[in-house]
Amino acid sequence: MRTSQLFTKTRKQAPSDETAINAQLLIKAGFIHKEMAGVYAFLPLGKRVLDNIAQIIREEMNAVGGQEVQMTTLQPKDIFEKTDRWDDAKVDNWFKTKLANGTELGMGLTHEEPIVDALSDYIQSYKDLPLSVYQIQSKFRNELRAKSGLLRGREFLMKDMYSFSRDQAQHDEVYEQIAAAYVRVFDRLGIGDFTYRTYADGGIFTKRFSHEYQTLSDVGEDTIYVDEAKKIAVNEEVYTDENLEKMGLKKEDLVQKRAVEVGNIFPLESKYTDALGVYYIDENGKQQPIIAGCYGIGVSRLVGMLAEHFSDDKGLVWPEAVAPFKVYLARLGDDEAVVAEADKLYNNLTTAGVTVLYDDSDKRPGEKFADSELMGIPYRVVVSGRTVEGGAHELKGRLESEARLVSSDEIVKALS
C-alpha cells in the first residue's frame, strides 16, 4: 500500500484524555479511533494488526479441530433465564435492548447459552462428540469503569471457543489440547516467554480451577504468583496454602508479579448443557450429560497488550507476525530515477508476497523515518538519489541503529 492511499496520518501529540501508553501510541500512529470511553474503532493499520492476530488464533484453533462459526450479537432472554444469567442481580454488566414490541434482548455478553442452544439441534449421539466450536466476535460488557485503552473496554473483540465432550476424561484431553494451542498462539505472538498458564477460580459451579493466560506487564490489572521453573502461576484470588498444596506448588518458589489476562480456559462441567436440556445418547442407548469447556482470548486486548509491551521512545515495535506491514519503503526525493527504482522495488517486494507500506509522499526524510518508527514497521528500506547512484539501498530493522546497504535483489531475497 502507498501512503498516498492511506487516509490516516501520524500525529505528534496524543489526545490528553488518553494516558495509557497503548492508546497513546496507537492513536498517534493512526491505528485506532476512540469512539467513546472503552470503545475504539480500528483504522486501516490497526485493522491489519487485529486481523493478523485473529488469523494466528484461527489457525491454531483449526489445528485442534475447532470449527469456526459466527454467532449473533442480539440474544434471546429465555436461554439466559434457563441458566440464571439474565437477572441483573446475577450478572450486572449486560447491555440489554428491546424489540419494537417490547421483547427484551441481550447484546453479546458471552455465548455459552446460544452455542449450546444452537448445537442442541446437532448433538445427539456419542458419535457427535467431542466437538469444538469457536468464533471471533465482538463482546459487549457494561463495565463500571473502562480503562487502560484497549486493555479494558466495553466493546471488544474476543475469540471464544466451546468444547463438548462425552465425559470428564474426554473433556480433559480436549482441554489440554486447546491449552497447548494457546501456548502456540502466544509463542507466535512473541509473548510466549512471559505468558504464564495461571491457576484461577473456576467459578461457583465447579471445584475445579480454571486457567488464565497471564502476560507479565506493569500495566496489568492482575496480581499473580509465578513459579518460573515450572512455568506456571497462581492468581492471587486462589492463592491459599490449601490450594497451593493441591497444585503441588511451594510458596517459596513463587514470585509476585503484575500481569494482563490475555486468555482463559474454563471447565464448565455440564452446567450449561444440563440447564438447557442438551444430552447425548451413549452406546447403550442411555441419555448422558455433556461435559463442556470454554476458551477465550481477548483479540483486541492483545493489540493493546502488544502495543504496550513492544514499544520504545520512538513508538511501536510490532513483532513481524502481527505488524500491519513488514516493510516501510521510504522514497527520498522525487528524481525520476529514484521514483523508478522505488516503484520497481515496491512491485518486486509485493510480487514476492512481502507486505509493504510505500511512502511515496514528498515529506522530508526525517518525517518519513519518524513515521516508520512510530508505526513500528519491522523493516525500513530507503531509496534515495544516493542509494540509486550506489546501486544499493538501505535496509534497517526497527530496533537496529545502523542500516545496511543492500542491492534491490538482495532486499527482496532477504525479506521474502
Add this chain to the structure above:
RNA sequence: CGGGGAUUGGCGCAGUUGGCUAGCGCGCGCGGUUUGGGACCGCGAGGUCGAAGGUUCGAGUCCUUUAUCCCCGACCA
C-alpha cells in the same frame, strides 16, 4: 458506584481581581526557498469557549444543573 482531576479551532495548550474583534504551537490550504532525522519565510482558512439555565451594563472567567473524559478504589475478560 465512592473519591480526585479535566473539558477553549483537527491535536497540544494560554487566557490575571469579569471588560475591547478569544490568543499561541502543531496540523491544514496557497505561494516561494529548501530536501538524509519531524525545514524556513509570507499569506490564509478554521473556535463562541462541553451543554442548559442564571447573575451582570458586560461572562471563557461568577452561580446552579447536567453531559462527557481521565486517574485511584470497588467490580470485571
